[in-house]
């Protein structure tokens with residue numbers, strides 16, 4: 254499908270986002286200092302007159318790498334059933350995600366959450382991936398997808414959507430006394446569809462082998478100045494910084510605010526040799542060790558459409574896990590395509606895709622106490638009328 258030329262030309266200005274008011278029924282608030290407000294704004298947007306905005310208010314809650322929220326939603330005024338999804342090219346992770354594979358997965362999760370939210374109100378949303386062609390080796394200004402809403406009554410709700418407000422990436426140690434039941438893997442596998450394949454294990458030997466690769470890969474990233482530096486640059490230290498830029502890695506909350514205000518937690522302290530770096534290593538050593546099970550998604554090919562599909566199914570598996578009371582935490586280091594990661598990348602592929610293909614996602618799975626949501630930019634800051 255080819256986009257009208259007018260939309261194509263506008264892509265060049267994609268970075269200059271402005272909020273476009275939506276008239277009388279406006280319920281989505283303007284930029285707010287509460288970085289968690291978008292989690293309340295999503296259900297509140299049910300009163301918005303534009304069905305695209307109603308679904309987008311949920312879509313911005315999708316999981317995505319380093320919480321960069323790389324989505325831009327264009328709403329063509331002349332085509333009220335269409336959303337053009339683009340990538341904000343400034344929100345990519347060029348060191349750890351050199352081919353924008355993970356960023357594309359996040360955009361796939363966004364599109365699927367849009368579809369589920371639309372279905373909840375009875376509207377189908379069909380997705381046309383990369384309507385102007387698949388960019389390679391990196392994304393470019395062309396659209397990532399066209400999302401087209403159907404008429405009222407064109408879809409029925411998907412039970413997975415019920416869990417969208419409680420879905421999390423749970424970055425915590427899991428309960429090692431509670432194994433994941435075999436039946437849970439079957440339920441999670443049901444959330445996945447072609448071209449994506451599901452894999453999962455709670456078998457102690459296999460879990461131990463995967464944990465060893467994941468932990469070594471994590472150390473490679475933490476020890477690589479460029480890769481670790483990419484994360485450190487995206488840290489938002491303290492509530493004020495998180496409120497100003499509610500994307501990236503938010504370091505905030507009880508106990509931390511005081512340490513940040515006292516200058517004990519700084520960007521420098523997060524570099525090798527610093528106190529923050531040591532705390533991070535201790536935290537992750539304990540966290541990655543406390544992993545009773547893993548799940549993973551693979552695809553035979555690794556084209557952009559496959560990456561979007563992997564994002565779709567990561568979101569679906571994350572919701573299905575939430576429904577079962579299970580916590581899920583992506584651990585992507587071994588899947589990353591930068592040079593220093595070659596060894597762990599080969600090993601994880603030999604273990605999980607021995608017949609060929611790409612491991613698109615790997616996650617820790619288990620039981621954990623609930624964690625709070627992560628910050629988001631308000632939906633209106635990520636969309637514009639064209």
Ligand SMILES: Cc1cc2nc3c(=O)[nH]c(=O)nc-3n(C[C@H](O)[C@H](O)[C@H](O)COP(=O)(O)O)c2cc1C
Nearest residue numbers: 316317318319320355358359421422583584585627
């Ligand atoms: C493609 C992809 C890769 C990710 N990789 C990691 C990872 O390696 N480590 C991690 O802690 N979280 C990872 N995440 C989770 C994100 O950090 C998380 O989705 C984001 O911070 C938003 O938080 P939420 O999912 O709880 O809403 C990844 C998410 C996606 C979609």
